[in-house]
Amino acid sequence: MKLNKQNKNWWIDALMLVGYLFCFYLEFTGVIGHEWLGVGIGLLAVLHTWLHWDWVVAVTKRFFAGTGANCRLFYLVDILLVFGFIVILETGLVISTWLNLDIMTYMIWLDIHIYASYVTLALLVLKVGIHWRWVVNITSRIFASEKKPVPVRGLAPVPVPVNKELVDRRRFLGLMGVVGVGSLLAVINVVRENTSYSASADSSVSAM
Numbered sequence: 001m002k003l004n005k006q007n008k009n010w011w012i013d014a015l016m017l018v019g020y021l022f023c024f025y026l027e028f029t030g031v032i033g034h035e036w037l038g039v040g041i042g043l044l045a046v047l048h049t050w051l052h053w054d055w056v057v058a059v060t061k062r063f064f065a066g067t068g069a070n071c072r073l074f075y076l077v078d079i080l081l082v083f084g085f086i087v088i089l090e091t092g093l094v095i096s097t098w099l100n101l102d103i104m105t106y107m108i109w110l111d112i113h114i115y116a117s118y119v120t121l122a123l124l125v126l127k128v129g130i131h132w133r134w135v136v137n138i139t140s141r142i143f144a145s146e147k148k149p150v151p152v153r154g155l156a157p158v159p160v161p162v163n164k165e166l167v168d169r170r171r172f173l174g175l176m177g178v179v180g181v182g183s184l185l186a187v188i189n190v191v192r193e194n195t196s197y198s199a200s201a202d203s204s205v206s207a208m
Helices: 005-022 026-051 053-061 069-094 106-130 132-143 164-207
Strands: none
Touching: 005 026, 005 106, 005 132, 005 164, 026 053, 026 069, 026 164, 053 069, 069 106, 106 132, 106 164, 132 164
């Protein structure tokens, strides 16, 4: 399969989203795997920004004049995502096993790391939602069957009316359903892990 620019962007974005969701399953990745996965996502985010740098520069220059409302929305969401990833990476580095810092405010840094992850995940879902047509179209292009229709003699093709609005609604709901359910399960897993950790910590303190 020949990858063009749009396909490459799709694969980079898909890897970022899937990898980010895996970060919410610490029991699966382990702490070390979680940390390296975070670094990998950060590198993909840098690559994504570099591939879209011309767009970033163009919109920045014309943000208040000559830029449509949609472009402004895309730009603001991207800025918030960059800020979210920065907070996640910085707080993750502070509490990482790499630095192994002995800090009294460890739980505060951990809470900021977790809540920043929640907010950034919500922004990612929003980004998928506002770009849903592009996501659906490129997905269809990548995974579409390349089989050619078999001609049937004596039969003329009969046009079938298609309700484009209904099709678009189904595609949107299907995409957001998959992304939304995946994100919700990831958040629930983190909440469950934190609840179990807090219960274990309380039991340890009570036993002392």
